[in-house]
Amino acid sequence: MTHFGKSIRTRREHLHLEDKRFSLRQVAMRIGIEPAYLSKIERGEVSPPSEATTVRLAHELGEDPDVLLALAGKVSGDLQNIIRKRPKLFAELIRQLKEAPDHALLHVVREVRDGEW
Amino acid sequence: MTHFGKSIRTRREHLHLEDKRFSLRQVAMRIGIEPAYLSKIERGEVSPPSEATTVRLAHELGEDPDVLLALAGKVSGDLQNIIRKRPKLFAELIRQLKEAPDHALLHVVREVRDGEW
């Protein structure tokens, strides 16, 4: 369905070429899930795992957790908490940025980082 | 627990003073849930309802849906979809704005609205 599974399988197999520690079984064990479960996740037989498991998987595979969570159809809980504390401001800001081009977002990020307020 | 229930009960009772159409039963019926369920929600006996139900309730009571969703511990699905399309940019932006004061957020909102990019 989503290509969450395909994406991590590809990534893992790529890593596996250079390092046999990236077999499905060993990765599953390191992130604390059953191999059969990871197999099903990679083949899209089940929906993507929980946020916690997805984040552990991201770290294991050297992927950006927010990106992997997005592929899993989720948004990181800590981002949600930030939004929930000031829902009106963040809702307005995010909806306003919906159509903004990437470079505009980057501009805003940079501006905020440089403390221009 | 959270004061989601208390908040909507207060709001509904306030409206009820001026308009008898805001009885628990009638509100429940208009938003399409069982009266007993709304009763439990208002008293916090059950966790807040689904996003869809919460939004209908917000409209019914003239509340901001994003604010009510925040009280319910949720973030609107449409905001999540916006974030999920560009997870890195939005994640960085939101985390950067976590500690920013309200007026700084407002400043950014205004700047973006006025198309300064």
Add this chain to the structure above:
DNA sequence: TGTCATGTGTATTAACTAGTACACACTTTG
């Protein structure tokens, strides 16, 4: 006084989430 509306207690539920457990067949590898 009857009847209609109101809020609430109790019991129950279908669907979903996030997995585990084990057996099996195939493939390296020592």
Add this chain to the structure above:
DNA sequence: CAAAGTGTGTACTAGTTAATACACATGACA
């Protein structure tokens, strides 16, 4: 060859979500 490691099929499950259905006692009201 045997032992170990590999990926996968089948079966099962505890806990959560988001509610419904019905009965009941109380209060307003015509």
